[in-house]
Amino acid sequence: MTELAVNGGSQVWSGGWPAWPSQTPATTENVLRCLASHRWAISGPRLEDPGFEERFAQKFADFLGLEYCVPTANGSSGLVIALEALDIGIGDEVIVPGLTWVASASTVMAVNALPVVVDVDGRTMCIDPEAVRAAIGPRTRAVNVVHLYNNVCDLTALRELCRRHGLALIEDCAQAHGAAWEGRKVGGWGDIGAFSMQQTKLLTAGEGGAATTRDEALYRRMYQLRSDGRSRVQVPRPGEMELSMLGEVMGSNYCMSELSAAVLLAQLQELPRQNTHRAANAQRLDALLEQLPGVAPVQALPQVTERTHYYYTFRIDPAAFADHTAPTIAAALRAETGAQFHPVYPPLSRHPLLRPGSKRRYQGIQNLRSMEKAHLPEAERAHRECVTLHHSALLAEPERMQVIADAIEKVQRHADRLVAIPDSGRSPL
Known part of the structure; x- marks a missing residue:
């Protein structure tokens, strides 16, 4: 040696x-049940019981202690619908950390806004609240923080900064499934939380994501933004489509598949x-x-x-x-x-x-x-x-x-x- x-x-x-x-036995069982049901997406006909996607959304929200969860195809699409739900777009600026995965910036550009990159705290490697404070300008609309590797941002300081300046706070929790700040899990401290369930993550289906919130209006908007603008039927009936064409906002297709949700429900x-x-x-x-x-x-x-x-x-x-x-x-x-x-x-x-x-x-x-x-x-x-x-x-x-x-x-x-x-x-x- x-x-x-x-x-x-x-x-x-x-x-x-x-x-x-x-893999666990429950993972295999859920996937086989999903395959046998012939309902592999939320755009398929409703079954007698709630689908895997609906059940995962509720279970994950309960795990985080939150009211609402919108499953998405991946973590990046969760960030995109968060930005769109907050009406961030051309001419706006979003502050992001300088040490993070590229999606923190690319999703901001995807809604035609400018990522303003700031430095991190040398102790934690998470975004530095003082650097955020210095970067706030007349076009700043939101701060997108990332709970990085094995750490959590200083949510107390960041929430106060956003409150004082009237900014939205987005928590990127792609690396922090289950982490808690002052006894409360991350993903619910800001206006919206975004999670990734990509292959390497703590909770994974290979690909997948979610956007979480306590705000009913933001939830309603995000649900439609990821479903081509469609909203959920209030009382879905077996054999009928549960996504209604009566949308309130133009969206895109960022839906999580039933197969991914089946895996995540077991992995959770x-x-x-x-x-x-x-x-x-x-x-x-x-x-x-x-x-x-x-x-x-x-x-x-x-x-x-x-x-x-x-x-x-x-x-x-x-x-x-x-x-x-x-x-x-x-x-x-x-x-x-x-x-x-x-x-x-x-x-x-x-x-x-x-x-x-x-x-x-x-x-x-x-x-x-x-x-x-x-x-x-x-x-x-x-x-x-x-x-x-x-x-x-x-x-x-x-x-x-x-x-x-x-x-x-x-x-x-x-x-x-x-x-x-x-x-x-x-x-x-």
């Missing part, structure tokens, strides 16, 4: 990690147990990594009363790793363990997938080049110094956390043998 695996040496661990997504039953298992292993890993020089687990703010771990995240001091940065260290750890280690996202100002110039439809949005000029020192520092580990590894047996710590110690001990890899922008979804 004296040679690094990335250089051809033996691995610290080659025994594999829990597969993700994880497993989520609390899985979140508890991941949190316990994350605490074990915290204690192990705190013993290593130059390694520090990223901490949550004290108001986070339930922490979820989409990606376990720790910060390295490059000086303790022969001046190598997170992309190189993450690659070495992948080689040592076979686990999914990655650097955090590239800052939005240089994200390789944020290329508005490649689409003519965005040419009417003024000042788009401002995204490339955004000053994001903390986002840049996070990309250099922060390493993430996919949550599937946290579903392993508790003793496997020692494997992770051993791999980090080995890479640190032999860091002078590493060859720096170019920063390709590779990062998790």
